[in-house]
Amino acid sequence: MTTSTRSRGGDAISAPGRRRRSSRRPPRGSGLPAWAVPYLLLVPGLLVIAALLLYPLIQMGIMSFQKINLRVIRGAAEPEWVGTGNYEQILDNELFWSSLRNTVLFAVVTVSLTLVIGTAVGVLLNRLGRKMSITLTVGIMAAWAVPPVAQGVIWRWLFDAEAGIVNWSLNLLPDWLAELVLGRSDFTGDPWLNDPFRVYVVLVIAVVWASFPFIAVSVLAGLKGIPTELYEAARVDGSTGWRTFWKVTVPLLKPVFAVLTILSIIWDFKVFAQLYVLLGGTAGNREAFNLSLFSYAEAFNPPPKMGTGAAIAVVLTVILLIITAVHVRQIVKQEELT
Amino acid sequence: MTPLARRRLGKIALNTVAVGVFLFAIFPVYWMVATAFKANDQIFTTEFIPFPTHFTFDHIDRVLSEGVAGNSIWVYMRNSAIVALGTVLVASAFALLAATAVARFAFKGRTAFLITLLIVQMIPSEALLIPLFLSVKRLGLFDQLLGLIVVNVGLTLPFGIWMLRTFVAAVPKSLEEAAWIDGASRMTTFWRVLFPLVAPGLVATSIFSFITAWNELIFALTLMNESSGYTMPVALRFFFGQRGTDWGGIMAASTMMTIPVIVFFLLVQRRMVSGLVAGAVKG
Structure with missing residues (x-):
């Protein structure tokens, strides 16, 4: 009696459990054990990542210790090991140091400007009326969408010495003011893209112009996610707009800013196309190179020195890896990779 | 006041x-x-x-008929479109499979895979350029659009998976379970239940891959030798000539290259933002 009751009770308990389990279990029929399915789905992706990203990355590391000249590229000779020769060579090269300085300074200035302007525009978008907000979004989207090469082309045109609109506008300044601030009053024919510093002025403007929209739209998305009760509470407590921004908005958007900062740094460290167009290729004006252009020029300008190019790329990659480590930690912390 | x-x-x-x-x-x-x-x-x-x-319309006419570097702009537009569409087809399929694995299954190595995805996205193109250039040459894919497609699949896939997994995860699992109870096979469930619901996300991810491949300069510059194989970003630089720049022509070509991207951007901007800062924006 007791036994049967227990067994019936056991049945009663286990039956729904079993049903639930069976409903969770994917159907059979594909002939695959369930554990194998995710791995199978990952195979093509893993193959691509391994073959096209990880393997070349390792090869680049190896090549940075080799001498790879035209004969090796043609397959007529084996690469020659040179130890740390390539690194010693680039560390001795003044162009490496100017490229490194250009890369870092450009990233610092551009990231700061992009974040400040982007955030300001994001806040602005959030406070505008509906129609104005949509119009402005469409406007900044257009800037964001312009392909990097076309960005270079457009800004090179705007800063053209003779027919560029920037020099035309500078001519509009009152002569005494222009003389005082910029040291000259007639800008027609004044070239922007010869002197490295002025090249970077143009590059900063071009890249900020193209990248602040992303920050603005992301900040806007973050702002929309903040519950309005928090602002009401702040208002009831007598907080002013500026104070509310720093005490409510900024802390809540901190994770968004963290991700945006890291992404911006990574992107701005790797700028290639815009600078390539502004400099008109990698043939001249080498003082204006950043690490990307320097690596490319070493490896592909005749005579090709791919080992040295690889060594420069290693330096750039290591810098980016360190920054990315921070980024990955941030993301892992935020969402536990769900 | x-x-x-x-x-x-x-x-x-x-x-x-x-x-x-x-x-x-x-x-x-x-x-x-x-x-x-x-x-x-x-x-x-x-x-x-x-x-x-x-x-x-002179400039438009000129870049279409005379073109630059010996070919009409149509040739470069077509090359760019072939590379971008080829990349999208392969990368989206692979991304969907991998995103399903990551978003739907708990398995050993999942976290490691996700972290790998994040790390490889940071690798600068210049770092891959030299080894891939030599590999592409060795494989006989040099000067072929196929080689460019293969490389672009590699460049776009990690972010594609990263973005798409949030869309797969957003589809309630109970829908698939309901299909299983009704006796649907794994394949049927995938095609009839999951796929239609993920489709908008797949479109957004595809457009992102398309834009990346369409804009790509460094590999297009190094892996293509014959001018008939150039893509738009490479072709644009030939307007900067020895005898001055054909600004009308280059602006006409740039406009043709930019318009499709702007249209695509406006279509998917909302989703792209959510994919880029996935998880960071929480209420």
Whole structure:
């Protein structure tokens, strides 16, 4: 009696459990054990990542210790090991140091400007009326969408010495003011893209112009996610707009800013196309190179020195890896990779 | 000042700033398009001519017929489209499979895979360029659009998976379970239940891959030798000649290259943002 009751009770308990389990279990029929399915789905992706990203990355590391000249590229000779020769060579090269300085300074200035302007525009978008907000979004989207090469082309045109609109506008300044601030009053024919510093002025403007929209739209998305009760509470407590921004908005958007900062740094460290167009290729004006252009020029300008190019790329990659480590930690912390 | 007047003044100030930002953002794009339709005497001038009063299709005609570097712009547009579409087809399929694995299954190595995805996205193209250039040469894919497609799949896939997994995860699992209970096989469930619901996300991810491949410069520059195989970003630089720049032509070509991207951007901007800062924006 007791036994049967227990067994019936056991049945009663286990039956729904079993049903639930069976409903969770994917159907059979594909002939695959369930554990194998995710791995199978990952195979093509893993193959691509391994073959096209990880393997070349390792090869680049190896090549940075080799001498790879035209004969090796043609397959007529084996690469020659040179130890740390390539690194010693680039560390001795003044162009490496100017490229490194250009890369870092450009990233610092551009990231700061992009974040400040982007955030300001994001806040602005959030406070505008509906129609104005949509119009402005469409406007900044257009800037964001312009392909990097076309960005270079457009800004090179705007800063053209003779027919560029920037020099035309500078001519509009009152002569005494222009003389005082910029040291000259007639800008027609004044070239922007010869002197490295002025090249970077143009590059900063071009890249900020193209990248602040992303920050603005992301900040806007973050702002929309903040519950309005928090602002009401702040208002009831007598907080002013500026104070509310720093005490409510900024802390809540901190994770968004963290991700945006890291992404911006990574992107701005790797700028290639815009600078390539502004400099008109990698043939001249080498003082204006950043690490990307320097690596490319070493490896592909005749005579090709791919080992040295690889060594420069290693330096750039290591810098980016360190920054990315921070980024990955941030993301892992935020969402536990769900 | 009354509070009402102050609020109205604030609103005017806000809208003025908004107009300023709008002009700053849109003017360079407008200037590109305007220059493309200006006659040469209005392009090469030190005066400011806001609208093309001598409106002309000459530059468009010229880049389409004569073109640059020996080919019509159509050739480069076609090459770019082949590379971008080929990349999208392969990368989207692979991304969907991998995203399903990551978003639907708990398995050993999952976290490691996700972290790998994040790390490889940071690798600069220059770092891959030299080894891939040599591999592509060795495999006989040099100077072939196929080689460019293969490389672009590698460049776009990690972000594709990263973005798509949030869309797969957003589909309630109970829907698939319901299908299983009704006796549907794993394949049927995938195609009839999951796929239609993920489709919008797949479109967004595809457009992102398309834009990346469409804009790609460094590999297109190094892996293609014959001018008939150039993509648009590579072709544009040939307008900068020894005897001065054909600004009308380059602006016409840039406009043709940019318009599709702008249209795509406007279609998917919302989703792209959510994919890029996935998880960071929480209420």
